[in-house]
Amino acid sequence: MVDRSKAGIAGVAVLALLVLWAAHRHAVHSLPDLPDGTVAVEGVVTYVRPIAGGGWLVQLKAHGGTRTLLLSPRLGELAHLVRKGDVWRAVGTVRSWRDKSYLEPVSRAHLRRLAPFHQQEIYSESSLATLGRLPEGARVRVRARPASVRIYRSRAGKSHLVFELRDDTGSCSAIMWEGTYTPADEALLGKGVEVTLFAEVDEYRGKPSLVVRGVE
Amino acid sequence: MTLVAFLFGCVAGLVTGLVPGIHVNLSTALLAGWAPALLGFGLSPFTLAVFIVSAAMVHTLTEVMPTLFLGVPGDDSYALLPGHRLVRRGEGGHALRLSVTGCFRGLILGLVIILAILALEAGGFRLLEPMTEWLSRWMAWLLLAAIAVLVATDERPAWGLFVLVSSGVFGLVVFATPLVPGGSQAPMNALFPALTGLFGASGLLLALAQRDQEQAPQELDFDRRPLPWTPAFLGGLGGMVVGLLPGLGGGNVATLFALGRRGEGAERDSESYLMTTGAINASDALFGIAALVLIDRARSGASVALESFWAQPDRLSLVWLLASALAAAMVTREVLWRWSPALLSGLNRLELPSLNRATLVFLSLMVLFGTGPGGFLVFICGTCLGLVAPVVGCRRAQAMGLFLIPTILFFSGYTARVVTFLGLESVNLPASPSSAGYLALSGLAAFLAGWAVYAWTARG
Numbered sequence A: 001m002v003d004r005s006k007a008g009i010a011g012v013a014v015l016a017l018l019v020l021w022a023a024h025r026h027a028v029h030s031l032p033d034l035p036d037g038t039v040a041v042e043g044v045v046t047y048v049r050p051i052a053g054g055g056w057l058v059q060l061k062a063h064g065g066t067r068t069l070l071l072s073p074r075l076g077e078l079a080h081l082v083r084k085g086d087v088w089r090a091v092g093t094v095r096s097w098r099d100k101s102y103l104e105p106v107s108r109a110h111l112r113r114l115a116p117f118h119q120q121e122i123y124s125e126s127s128l129a130t131l132g133r134l135p136e137g138a139r140v141r142v143r144a145r146p147a148s149v150r151i152y153r154s155r156a157g158k159s160h161l162v163f164e165l166r167d168d169t170g171s172c173s174a175i176m177w178e179g180t181y182t183p184a185d186e187a188l189l190g191k192g193v194e195v196t197l198f199a200e201v202d203e204y205r206g207k208p209s210l211v212v213r214g215v216e
Numbered sequence B: 001m002t003l004v005a006f007l008f009g010c011v012a013g014l015v016t017g018l019v020p021g022i023h024v025n026l027s028t029a030l031l032a033g034w035a036p037a038l039l040g041f042g043l044s045p046f047t048l049a050v051f052i053v054s055a056a057m058v059h060t061l062t063e064v065m066p067t068l069f070l071g072v073p074g075d076d077s078y079a080l081l082p083g084h085r086l087v088r089r090g091e092g093g094h095a096l097r098l099s100v101t102g103c104f105r106g107l108i109l110g111l112v113i114i115l116a117i118l119a120l121e122a123g124g125f126r127l128l129e130p131m132t133e134w135l136s137r138w139m140a141w142l143l144l145a146a147i148a149v150l151v152a153t154d155e156r157p158a159w160g161l162f163v164l165v166s167s168g169v170f171g172l173v174v175f176a177t178p179l180v181p182g183g184s185q186a187p188m189n190a191l192f193p194a195l196t197g198l199f200g201a202s203g204l205l206l207a208l209a210q211r212d213q214e215q216a217p218q219e220l221d222f223d224r225r226p227l228p229w230t231p232a233f234l235g236g237l238g239g240m241v242v243g244l245l246p247g248l249g250g251g252n253v254a255t256l257f258a259l260g261r262r263g264e265g266a267e268r269d270s271e272s273y274l275m276t277t278g279a280i281n282a283s284d285a286l287f288g289i290a291a292l293v294l295i296d297r298a299r300s301g302a303s304v305a306l307e308s309f310w311a312q313p314d315r316l317s318l319v320w321l322l323a324s325a326l327a328a329a330m331v332t333r334e335v336l337w338r339w340s341p342a343l344l345s346g347l348n349r350l351e352l353p354s355l356n357r358a359t360l361v362f363l364s365l366m367v368l369f370g371t372g373p374g375g376f377l378v379f380i381c382g383t384c385l386g387l388v389a390p391v392v393g394c395r396r397a398q399a400m401g402l403f404l405i406p407t408i409l410f411f412s413g414y415t416a417r418v419v420t421f422l423g424l425e426s427v428n429l430p431a432s433p434s435s436a437g438y439l440a441l442s443g444l445a446a447f448l449a450g451w452a453v454y455a456w457t458a459r460g
Helices: A004-029 A077-081 A128-133 A183-190 B002-018 B024-040 B045-062 B064-070 B082-088 B092-122 B128-152 B157-174 B191-209 B230-244 B250-260 B266-294 B301-309 B315-349 B352-392 B396-412 B415-422 B436-457
Strands: A039-051 A055-062 A065-071 A087-097 A100-105 A111-115 A139-153 A159-167 A170-176 A195-204 A207-215
Touching: A004 B157, A004 B352, A039 A065, A055 A087, A065 A087, A077 B415, A128 A139, A128 A159, A128 A170, A128 A207, A139 A183, A159 A183, A170 A195, A183 A207, B002 B024, B002 B045, B002 B064, B002 B315, B024 B045, B024 B191, B024 B301, B024 B352, B024 B436, B045 B064, B045 B092, B045 B266, B045 B301, B045 B315, B064 B092, B064 B315, B082 B092, B092 B230, B092 B266, B092 B315, B128 B157, B128 B250, B128 B396, B157 B191, B157 B352, B157 B396, B157 B415, B191 B352, B191 B396, B230 B250, B230 B266, B250 B266, B250 B396, B266 B301, B266 B315, B352 B396, B352 B436, B396 B415
Parallel strands: A065 A100, A170 A207
Antiparallel strands: A039 A055, A039 A087, A055 A065, A087 A100, A087 A111, A139 A159, A139 A195, A159 A170, A195 A207
């Protein structure tokens, strides 16, 4: 049987931890939108790259040039939702590390998606069978089921996500370039359920294929 | 000016080392807070770095004195600590010699390794960065294996696991919490109240709670028997691991080494443990500083303080800093060899419970003034958590879960998932430099309050 004094001190410690957790949560959620010493940046995501420890580097093309966001894993899972072409607003502090400067968002509430990538450009609805009739570079939105999802490592050392797509009308190959997909995309495609893909028409080995920009 | 900084560093390290419950990170954090003002007066970053390195080294060698001679509780869980076993028999001098010799040998080994690495790097062989990169791929598994062994071999594994996990959750909360103003980059960030509570205040409270106990008269004439090199050699290597890699603490590695030496008898076990721990601490302090130059990472309180005012220390500066660490260690060794009876009699003349109360008041006020009410809450929580291990009888080193759990999550890539699940998303606020005048006044007020408490409560 657990000694009362031992259980008592453990209980007090857990209680103190709970109070600290509640105070931390309250402090996180009561931060101002633009705390002192922080800057706000708005722009289109041009590159998304995972870094050690589950963090992300996100390049934003803003009015004054490009700015790299450093998304620490301590911000939570929101970072996985960032997709190339999205418009995001970030409020954070500028830090330099190894001669490069990064913007670290203050908290996950200070990183907001203003518009998803597919609202920035016009994607016409299409089926896989009609892709061959469209010019290269045409932007399409298709509903299809992914299969054989795998990472392809190029000679240049890049990791691209390649897969097959099928719908009731036909099939085609598809690719997501490194820097344009996230683990969330990989997981969604890996489920094999029907998804909406935003892509550009391309040609691979004489057949129409898709360069996918985003998945929903 | 550098020599003056060295001497001040030695004195600061001696004071923080001899006063129970005070960590060297307190003086280095204070100095980092004053750094902008001191640099404004024309002091170079190198001069400030010499202060920090010499203070850290002297503290490492002297902190064993209050641990051995002022913190000998009557509780059975403490009786297992090897140094206390010797002190209870009146062999405090031997315990001190073992620890200081271990420290010194660990320091020498660390110096040799760092100089060899620098020489190899100068010759074009890059060793450390590829090695740490390779290790980082396996880090989560290595640390998981280490904590599995540490918990499984604990006398109370269930409680050990409880302390480890709760300290880990505590670590997830305190790293980059907005409760402490100034952000995670501030010299006095949330780690200061967390560590002060977890390891400092809790130990002082326990010492205050125990009944008065007669201490055996201590034999302080150091014998000249040759001491083995193996524990110091292992400790030096262990210190390198602790200093360069994140997560593990000196206590964890010392316990792992002690497990490997089980069955050699309590006497040899105690001696080896003391030498190994000393060597780990010294080598860890040295590698923690060197990591800033060698792998561009801050791995100790001293290197965090250095990083806050010295953007990119070069390799030549590192060699000079290592030389100042060696000089500080040599001075301290001589001081301890020659004056430890006087130091001990001075310590024994102090009223221990009053000294503990005074230190507790000093630390509490430093936390309150330096980190605000939010930091004080972190301090209280850390103190409560720090009390659990000694009360339930598991290893105190399990509280290093504070660093271990967040490090394992980071290297396994699960941080984002876990912080979202627990609602512990952190905050990156800009560092707000504390005013040097405010820090000086805070330190003075806390010291005066502690002194007043001592004077009020001491007998006579």
